[in-house]
Every structure is written in C-alpha cells, then in structure tokens.
Amino acid sequence: MSERRIPFLKMNGLGNDFVVWDAREAPVRLDPDAIRQIGARDGGIGFDQMITVERSPGGADAFMRIHNRDGSEVDACGNATRCIGRLLMEENGSAAATIETNAGLLKASATDSPRRVTVDMGRPRFAWNEIPLAEEFHDTRAIELQIGPIDAPILHTPSVVNVGNPHAIFWVRDPGAYDLSRIGPMLENHPMFPERANISLAHVLSDDEVEVRVWERGVGLTEACGTAACAVGVAAARDRRTGRKVRVHLPGGPLDIEWRESDDHILMTGDTEVEFEGLLDPETLTFEKTAPGDRPILEVVR
C-alpha cells in the first residue's frame, strides 16, 4: 500500500458521473492506463469523466482538467462544470465561481437550491473548421453525412456545433428506436470528425422541449451530457426548430438551456449530486469509500 492515498469525491450531474481530485496543493498524476483502470465499471471506481481541480493560471477560482473514461483529455464537460461550480461556491461561501477550462473561462452561479447550478458555457462555434470537420461546409445546420444504405440511410444530415467540444446532432422521430451502442462508435469515429465527436439523437417535442440520447466521445452511452444538451439547444434554435429556451430531457433527467440573445452565450441549469467520498491508492489503484465528514465538500479531497 502506498503511503499517500489520494482523497476523492464521486459526483454526478443527472447520472453523468465523475471522480473529482483536488490537485491545487499536491499534483495528482494518473496516466491513461490508470484512468481506464479506475474508471472501469467492473472493479474500478467507475465513472464517465475524471475531473482534476488545479490552480488557475488565468486567475479563476480554479482550473478544471477533464479526462474521459478512455483516458483522453478533453476541453469541456458541462455537467462537471456545474459540479465543480457547486464545490467552489460552497468553499468560497459565495453565489458565483469562475472556472478555467481548456475551452475558456466559465462562470457558475447559484440558484434557489444548493444542488441546482447554472453555468455560462460561453459562445457556440459553427464554422466547419471550428467543429472541426474534415471537409469544408458553409452551412453546418445540416451537413452531408449518412450511415446505412445510400438510398435508405439509418441516420443522415446532422447539425454540427462546437460548444467547447465537437457535437453532431441527428434529428429523429424516436431517439429510443436506434441501437445507439452500435451506431455511436461508427459516428464518433467517422472520418468526417478528425477529433472524433459526441453524437446526439434528438427529437423536438415542442417549441421549448427536446428529448435527447447521447453517445459520448471517449465514454459511450451516458445518462446525460451537459455539452450535448447545450449543442442540441443551440442547434434547434438556430434551425428554428425551437425557441432559444429549451428543456432538454436526457435519460438521467432534464437540463434547462438558454441561448441568450444579448451576448450569444449558452446558459445551462441543472442538478448536481455528491455520491460518496473515498481514498485511492495510486500504486495499486485500489480504493475504499470513506464516511462523509462535516466539512465543506472540496476540503474532503485535499
């Protein structure tokens, strides 16, 4: 057993779950193999993303580093931003927190419930080379891409958008009717997406409600994906399928998305949950759950 076991928190946003380390005082370094091992649902801690809270070089309350369960480092995670926002607001005793990410500086703010958090995810990007796509398209509301037989495609002409990470959204009648665990990997790794992509199947229910299932890049099927909800909200409004405020229903629950007209920013509001605390042995990669203490939550992971 290693002398220094690393404290962690297990959290989730609508079932999209994370292990969280506080690396502001002492670095936490885990290579992709270790991330895959501890992220595994069978035998590991089990998570969709690993979140490392670090000191912010840009002067925000903290920097948030994001790894997918496959060990890849990525730039954005909407649900984790709400979770880390909640921890930082609790730590600072304030109603707002700033979070630096590789995708930019984000702001979390409190709502009338401590577990419900709003995050300003910044502006969406629509240019083909910002998604990025492998081919030039002037109109990214519906790009030429399809899978299945040429004359009877299974899915086709997705909207694409980057909200800190790449998303493709297929508009369908019934998201539940597709075998997303089979189709998802094909689309995630499609040559059109040089950095791979998060894949959503979306059905517009009304002017302010959309139902969505997501295949996340580097993870697979998840209960919810905050950036996918943002991407769907923006793509739906851009195409006049809905208004600029929508409730996105994901398998794990709803997220409220507003694409604000005044500054083009996307606001996302939804629940966060603390599941348990634990200690990881960085040598053996084994862990144990520990009893919750009576202290600010982020102190637990110091």
Ligand SMILES: N[C@@H](CCC[C@H](N)C(=O)O)C(=O)O
């Ligand atoms: N679960 C996240 C998204 C995490 C990153 C994504 N899988 C990617 O590779 O871009 C969310 O809530 O946004």
